[in-house]
Amino acid sequence: MTDLQTKPEGVGFGRVSRKEDARFVRGKGNYLDDIALPNMLYGAVLRSPYAHARIKSIDTAAAQAHPKVKAVITGQILESLNLAWIPSLSHDVIAVLATDKVRYQGQEVAFVIAEDRYSARDALELIDVDYELLPPVVDAKRALDPDAPVIRDDIEGKKDNYIFDWGSGNEEATEAAFKKADIVVEQEMLYPRVHPAPMETCGAIADMDPISGKLTIYCTTQAPHAHRTLYALVAGLPEHKLRVISPDIGGGFGNKVGIYPGYVLAVVGSIVTKRPVKWMEDRSENLMSTSFARDYHMKGKIAATKDGKILGLRVDVLADHGAFNNTAQPSKFPAGFFHVFSGSYDLEAAYCSVRGVYTNKAPGGVAYACSFRVTEAVYAVERMVDRLALELDIDPAELRMKNLLKPEQFPYTSPTGWEYDSGEYPRALELAMKISGYQELRKEQAEKRRRGELMGIGISFFTETVGAGPKKHMDILGLGMADGCEVRVHPTGKAVVRLSVQTQGQGHETTFAQIVSEVTGIPVADVEVVHGDTDNTPFGLGTYGSRSTPVSGAAAAVASKRIVEKAKLIAAAMLECSPDDLEWESGRWHIKGDPTAGKTISEIAFAAHSTQELPQGMEGHLDASCVYDPPNLTFPFGAYICVVDVDPGTGKVTVRRFIAVDDCGPRINPMIVEGQIHGGLADGVGMALMEQIAFDEDGNCLGGSLMDYLLPTALECPSWETGETVTPSPHHPLGLKGVGESATVGSPPAVVNAVLDALKPFGVKHADMPLTPAQVWRAMQGRPMRTDLAIQ
Amino acid sequence: MQVPAPIAYERATSLSNAIELLSRHGPESRIIAGGHSLLPMMKLRLARPEVVIDINDLAELDYIRANSDHLQIGAMVRHASLMNSDIANRYFPIFREAETVIADPIVRNRGTVGGSLCQADPAEDLAAVFAALKASVVITGNNGSRTVPISSFHIGPYMTVVEPDELLTEVIVPLRTHVGSAYEKVERRAGDWGIASVGAMIVLNSGQISEAGIGLAAVRADHFRAVEAESFLLGKQPTADVIAQAALIASENCQPVADQRGPEDYKRHLVKELTTRALNRAIDKAREEGT
Incomplete structure (x- = not known):
């Protein structure tokens, strides 16, 4: 059914131009801030300038007296509505508006609703908040000190900043592996706090119809259905009277998974004023208060024989979760999928522990294209393997090749219990080495070292873990992570597919049409994709963790297959033959041995709606649906090689080449896949070299604007060199694996390994990201800096 | 979206009109030309002029x-x-x-x-x-x-x-003859402010430095200048040792402070490194002009 050779032009998988680009390149996208409802009001949030302070009083009289202000909402007012605190996705609560204390700089304190956004902003300055400053907890490593200020005194009996301890793997077996090893290498490393920084910030318009009682929420959400259900659960709003519309989304990267206080405030505002209320955060609000990512202080330990056979791996993590534990991941996994940290290697044993702590920083830790913390896991293992290579003086490519899982080991059960579905790892690494000209690069490097020039070659081999997830293993707040899909073929043979997931720029309107087209033979141009509106789409948990293709894509494939199967029965009735006598070609059933006698899907669709007598018991029309509960996760993988030059005088890093071989199974649209990979690689260069949210000793956020939080530009990116291998997933109906976050997961360790490889002549073993010129120079001096605190 | 506080707007029609508008509106008025510094500061409400006087027509x-x-x-x-x-x-x-x-x-x-x-x-x-x-x-x-x-x-x-x-x-x-000039900057990313920047101008006369100018940005040099290093160079042959000395002097006569672009020691190092590079290139260009 998926034979690529027999499909006509414009059908199925391939390099099809993105359907959505017709509107985007004309500036005709419809983003949240493009929406203006009649009589709409504007909200603005007053935020805390302090990281930790008690609120003694809030005087809103002057703001309320502003001629254009319609309402001022404080935590006290929300308390009376029982909405001052809402549950987080991680067994905690978050404050919508602070009532007792502010716990991070940028926390929401009051909400002003006015006739225009200028007046709303002006009125914020008329609110007088009396704060009593408290000492902040800034350094996660000191959060559990006995004298550390207690951040969460709202939790009854809370006497410290401890959140949780969690572990995975076999600790005893890991210790045993370490005991028999010839060599054990230890390394501490930080995956610093970074921010998703989508081009479009977060926002919502709430529109409560006082007559019907129906609340429509336009929102920058990656998960409209999950949001609707959460609003129903949290606020007690009747779910059938809630409609969440997610319009065009300008990037998400996990930043738009959660429900932010601003969304809830827009809803409250609309209920209070009986008018639509728009809230759209500005850039600094986005960077300072919405969900960050990472912030993992990791202590790695790797054991091996002297000839480089890796035996065991252990990583102990101190996780900085900020002021509220608001990470979004399946309920049973407080560290997400971090325990896939044994990576792509054949180890005897592995164990990880994660300890979560509160600090006076913005809460979150959702994602940022992290596949539920696979990013941190891959960084940990890929740095440890490079550290081992350095100590053993073995080429890092050779060491990886020696330890990579073999194709015959799949399906492979990892030391922490993951079942990797399929993989052909050595082939991918060989291809990356071939594209890069690895041996020649090493020769060039040796020559340059003789001349005192610093060139580095870094490798990363990653195994991604995506497509969350099987109901038997995971849920979010009790909701299973299955996704629905409905396909309807109209009488004239055109089709509509309705999805639960929501694109943020990935091109779902094209790729899901291609999935339906691939299976049914209906041209891609004839398949309309409907998504982002809970009133018009089936339930499902949304787009994040690279799950759309593995979960929703599977639902679309299965529903499409059901269409084809029903079409077969109808075709048999039309052709007055037995269904068993029919043979499928793309878009058409014909009689075996007689390709001239057949019916196209269009003809069959019309018949399904016509007076044609259908087989007994069959209802008319040509529709199908599917709720897909994935039997397992999918495990895309890849081999990345980065080549850098470092200026020995300034420490400035130039990424000269980046070779990315990705295996995500068959590619729906290779052009879109490459686009995803290019974006992820740029992201990786950014994280490795410049992105950082540090905090000074007072808890001030030092990454609160795009002049402080640096995102890479084209000038920092080389011309990406991509390659592909194809290892289908055995359990996905089309063998697809997902690719959205692969490059983000895989690229940072390649860049870091390359820079540290360049610094080898200086005896540098490790330095934390971001490897800014200052950090590289300091590493060369043997004094790398902590990158989570202000530079002293 | 960041929005500025209320402002009044004037559009100057000539230089004399611009000065007249400045006089009329007083110290709370600000000139706006390209606006790429002023507008972001106004949106962040770090700058709150009452009147902006637009001189783009001048x-x-x-x-x-x-x-x-x-x-x-x-x-x-x-x-x-x-x-x-x-x-x-x-x-x-x-x-x-x-x-x-x-x-x-x-x-x-x-x-x-x-x-x-x-x-x-x-x-x-x-x-x-x-x-x-x-x-x-x-x-x-x-x-x-x-x-x-x-x-x-x-x-x-x-x-x-x-x-x-x-x-x-x-x-x-x-204007000078036998002059060479060069600029060196290290930034964390294209478009960022410099961690340290050095501009150099050298005039050679019979192989000797007859005039030297060294400008420093982002490292709190008095008036953006490395006066001591300039004086040191005067009348000297531009040897590698002299340049190294001048660079060292420049790095010692500024007051960089640590921020997220880098610590103080690194910024001083950069001043030394970039001064050396800028001087070398300025000297090469001055030589190309012939002495």
Whole structure:
């Protein structure tokens, strides 16, 4: 059914131009801030300038007296509505508006609703908040000190900043592996706090119809259905009277998974004023208060024989979760999928522990294209393997090749219990080495070292873990992570597919049409994709963790297959033959041995709606649906090689080449896949070299604007060199694996390994990201800096 | 979206009109030209002028010309124009070198020379360039014009000698022969302010340094200048050792402070490294001109 050779032009998988680009390149996208409802009001949030302070009083009289202000909402007012605190996705609560204390700089304190956004902003300055400053907890490593200020005194009996301890793997077996090893290498490393920084910030318009009682929420959400259900659960709003519309989304990267206080405030505002209320955060609000990512202080330990056979791996993590534990991941996994940290290697044993702590920083830790913390896991293992290579003086490519899982080991059960579905790892690494000209690069490097020039070659081999997830293993707040899909073929043979997931720029309107087209033979141009509106789409948990293709894509494939199967029965009735006598070609059933006698899907669709007598018991029309509960996760993988030059005088890093071989199974649209990979690689260069949210000793956020939080530009990116291998997933109906976050997961360790490889002549073993010129120079001096605190 | 506080807006029709508007509206008015510093500060509400006076119609201030002694650059010259000016770069290639690393094309297409100098950001590249070139600025007010050497133009971070009812109208650079100039900057990312930047100008006379200019940005050098290093170079042969000495002196005579761009020791190191590089290239170019 998926034979690529027999499909006509414009059908199925391939390099099809993105359907959505017709509107985007004309500036005709419809983003949240493009929406203006009649009589709409504007909200603005007053935020805390302090990281930790008690609120003694809030005087809103002057703001309320502003001629254009319609309402001022404080935590006290929300308390009376029982909405001052809402549950987080991680067994905690978050404050919508602070009532007792502010716990991070940028926390929401009051909400002003006015006739225009200028007046709303002006009125914020008329609110007088009396704060009593408290000492902040800034350094996660000191959060559990006995004298550390207690951040969460709202939790009854809370006497410290401890959140949780969690572990995975076999600790005893890991210790045993370490005991028999010839060599054990230890390394501490930080995956610093970074921010998703989508081009479009977060926002919502709430529109409560006082007559019907129906609340429509336009929102920058990656998960409209999950949001609707959460609003129903949290606020007690009747779910059938809630409609969440997610319009065009300008990037998400996990930043738009959660429900932010601003969304809830827009809803409250609309209920209070009986008018639509728009809230759209500005850039600094986005960077300072919405969900960050990472912030993992990791202590790695790797054991091996002297000839480089890796035996065991252990990583102990101190996780900085900020002021509220608001990470979004399946309920049973407080560290997400971090325990896939044994990576792509054949180890005897592995164990990880994660300890979560509160600090006076913005809460979150959702994602940022992290596949539920696979990013941190891959960084940990890929740095440890490079550290081992350095100590053993073995080429890092050779060491990886020696330890990579073999194709015959799949399906492979990892030391922490993951079942990797399929993989052909050595082939991918060989291809990356071939594209890069690895041996020649090493020769060039040796020559340059003789001349005192610093060139580095870094490798990363990653195994991604995506497509969350099987109901038997995971849920979010009790909701299973299955996704629905409905396909309807109209009488004239055109089709509509309705999805639960929501694109943020990935091109779902094209790729899901291609999935339906691939299976049914209906041209891609004839398949309309409907998504982002809970009133018009089936339930499902949304787009994040690279799950759309593995979960929703599977639902679309299965529903499409059901269409084809029903079409077969109808075709048999039309052709007055037995269904068993029919043979499928793309878009058409014909009689075996007689390709001239057949019916196209269009003809069959019309018949399904016509007076044609259908087989007994069959209802008319040509529709199908599917709720897909994935039997397992999918495990895309890849081999990345980065080549850098470092200026020995300034420490400035130039990424000269980046070779990315990705295996995500068959590619729906290779052009879109490459686009995803290019974006992820740029992201990786950014994280490795410049992105950082540090905090000074007072808890001030030092990454609160795009002049402080640096995102890479084209000038920092080389011309990406991509390659592909194809290892289908055995359990996905089309063998697809997902690719959205692969490059983000895989690229940072390649860049870091390359820079540290360049610094080898200086005896540098490790330095934390971001490897800014200052950090590289300091590493060369043997004094790398902590990158989570202000530079002293 | 970040929105500024309420403001009034005036659009000046001529230089005299601009000065009249400044006098009328007083110290709470601000000149706006390219707006790429002022508008973001207004949106962040770090700057809250009551009136902005738009001088974008003042084409009379948009010129780059040379007479026999001086290069004259009007205050309304955009960064992009200076970058692409054949006249300016024929005499001083430092302009193109600096401009290519100032911000990004969007900013360079709108931002002006006068605006950059008056904004007086401690990391402003053009301040270091003009310090190296020992330029002067012409400031015009109700009582006519005065000329101020760049070395006494800045009086602190974001502060200059321009009075509230005055306007910077021109920058004057003395022309030299046997001159070479170069600019060096290290930034965390294209478009970022420099971690440290160094501009150098060298005049050679019979193989000896007869004039030296070293401008430093982002490292809190007094008036963006490395005066001690300049003096050290005078009359010396430009040997590697002399250059290294001068670079060391420059790195010791500034007061960089640690921030997220880097710690103090690194910034001092950069001053030394970049001064060496800029001097070497300036000397090479001066030699190319023949001595």
